[in-house]
Amino acid sequence: MTTTSERNVTGTSFTRGLGIVTLLGIVLLVILGLFVSPADVNQGESVRIMYAHVPGAWLAYLAFIVTGVSSAAYLWKRTRSLTWDRFAGASAEVGVLFMGISLVTGSLWGRITWGTYWTWDARLTTTAFLFVTYVGYLAVRGLGGSHHQRARRSAVLALLAVLEIPLVHFSVRLWNTLHQEASVAGRGTDVTMDGLMLFSLFLGVVVFTLMYVWLVLHRQRALALQDMVEDTGLDAALAARRAEAAV
Amino acid sequence: MSETRRAFASVRATARLIAIKDLRIERRGRVLTNQVLPFALIVMVMFAFALDSDAVLERVAPGLVWLATLFSTLFVIARSFAVESADGALDQLRTSGAPSAGIFLGKALALMAQLLVLVVVLVAAAVVLYRADISGQGGVLLVTTALAATGGLAAVGTLYGGLSAGAKGRETLLPLLVLPVVAPVLIGATRATESAFGTNGIAVSEGWPWLGLLVVFAVLFSVTGAIAFGSLLDE
Numbered sequence: 430m431t432t433t434s435e436r437n438v439t440g441t442s443f444t445r446g447l448g449i450v451t452l453l454g455i456v457l458l459v460i461l462g463l464f465v466s467p468a469d470v471n472q473g474e475s476v477r478i479m480y481a482h483v484p485g486a487w488l489a490y491l492a493f494i495v496t497g498v499s500s501a502a503y504l505w506k507r508t509r510s511l512t513w514d515r516f517a518g519a520s521a522e523v524g525v526l527f528m529g530i531s532l533v534t535g536s537l538w539g540r541i542t543w544g545t546y547w548t549w550d551a552r553l554t555t556t557a558f559l560f561v562t563y564v565g566y567l568a569v570r571g572l573g574g575s576h577h578q579r580a581r582r583s584a585v586l587a588l589l590a591v592l593e594i595p596l597v598h599f600s601v602r603l604w605n606t607l608h609q610e611a612s613v614a615g616r617g618t619d620v621t622m623d624g625l626m627l628f629s630l631f632l633g634v635v636v637f638t639l640m641y642v643w644l645v646l647h648r649q650r651a652l653a654l655q656d657m658v659e660d661t662g663l664d665a666a667l668a669a670r671r672a673e674a675a676v
Numbered sequence: 677m678s679e680t681r682r683a684f685a686s687v688r689a690t691a692r693l694i695a696i697k698d699l700r701i702e703r704r705g706r707v708l709t710n711q712v713l714p715f716a717l718i719v720m721v722m723f724a725f726a727l728d729s730d731a732v733l734e735r736v737a738p739g740l741v742w743l744a745t746l747f748s749t750l751f752v753i754a755r756s757f758a759v760e761s762a763d764g765a766l767d768q769l770r771t772s773g774a775p776s777a778g779i780f781l782g783k784a785l786a787l788m789a790q791l792l793v794l795v796v797v798l799v800a801a802a803v804v805l806y807r808a809d810i811s812g813q814g815g816v817l818l819v820t821t822a823l824a825a826t827g828g829l830a831a832v833g834t835l836y837g838g839l840s841a842g843a844k845g846r847e848t849l850l851p852l853l854v855l856p857v858v859a860p861v862l863i864g865a866t867r868a869t870e871s872a873f874g875t876n877g878i879a880v881s882e883g884w885p886w887l888g889l890l891v892v893f894a895v896l897f898s899v900t901g902a903i904a905f906g907s908l909l910d911e
Binding site: 573603 | 835839840843844852853856857859860863864867885889892893896900904907908
């Protein structure tokens with residue numbers, strides 16, 4: 430490794446360690462989830478989707494909570510800093526990715542278990558809305574303008590989403606209960622889970638959370654570098670042209 | 677105390693001025709009557725082509741009315757802020773020192789007035805084209821539903837219209853932002869209108885709880901909008 434590339438990298442010894450732990454965890458999760466843990470009595474092998482689906486959904490919700498909190502921290506004058514804004518953005522990006530993954534894995538699982546890719550269950554529908562809302566949030570982040578303009582605009586939007594999502598959830602539930610019988614029983618409500626299954630699921634949640642931290646830290650730093658390029662890019666270009674003219 | 681009262685009076689005066697200004701622009705430009713309303717009507721006709729059955733149309737008429745309203749709302753919002761971003765009008769407004777809550781409420785009121793006209797025309801179209809039937813009691817429910825629903829749509833529209841005003845690609849961004857947010861309005865207004873029309877023999881009394889949802893939505897977003905609009909404008 431050369432010394433010049435050492436300076437502006439997004440990794441630190443902490444994230445490197447975290448990355449290694451996460452990677453080992455994923456390997457262990459794959460072994461446990463795909464081979465060691467037993468198949469379900471009712472669901473058969475399809476239950477293995479759960480080890481990616483549930484942690485993915487958990488991670489996505491965690492990500493959106495972090496986005497909301499970071500946005501509030503940015504808007505609050507005493508803690509106003511672009512670092513909060515970049516955390517909000519990085520977290521939303523990771524959240525959208527994993528919400529997409531959990532929607533896809535969920536509907537695959539649904540096809541096998543319920544015989545349908547989609548049902549108008551309130552939780553499912555709210556999740557889909559959450560996904561679209563944060564896709565919109567990322568689009569707003571890409572609108573341009575100054576960094577603080579971007580930060581303020583997207584922070585307001587993130588807080589609006591906190592208001593929107595419970596309203597959507599509530600109205601979908603109201604709509605659903607009146608229009609069709611609840612088609613999805615809460616998974617595992619009165620079902621006892623095999624110990625190894627429960628452990629694999631727990632491991633999945635832990636590993637995915639570590640992965641989330643790793644991804645967001647790197648992404649946040651990458652965004653900071655990007656902001657830096659935008660800030661200094663013009664000045665540097667101007668200086669270079671001036672130097673040319675002076676010759 | 678008088679300080680607060682003066683602030684409220686200032687918000688009210690600004691709201692009134694902005695609303696009158698927007699409606700005057702509409703009266704002179706006639707974008708709603710000459711472009712948006714014909715568009716909404718052609719959408720209603722297209723629904724009939726797509727669904728191709730009187731029985732089905734009669735059953736889904738309330739939903740179609742509000743879907744057409746939502747799509748047309750997007751144009752009205754875009755228009756409302758195209759007016760502001762042209763010629764740097766929004767910058768003038770920002771520097772005028774007018775309270776942002778007043779600007780928000782004014783624009784929302786003007787938007788609501790236009791949306792009400794839109795809903796009236798679309799309900800009339802549903803009666804004519806889809807054989808929707810309105811009883812006396814259903815009429816009361818329908819009018820209050822229209823008021824609450826357009827209020828909510830106007831508040832959300834003003835908020836997100838202000839957010840994307842002047843931005844690149846706002847034509848496509850606005851629907852992406854607004855449609856997920858107004859899903860509760862579509863659900864609530866459609867169910868309430870079903871009761872008002874008596875679709876599938878649903879009683880009028882079943883519509884009132886949905887009206888509650890619409891009112892809560894409109895109040896929440898009006899208050900939030902009045903508070904948050906300042907930080908969107910103040911850039």
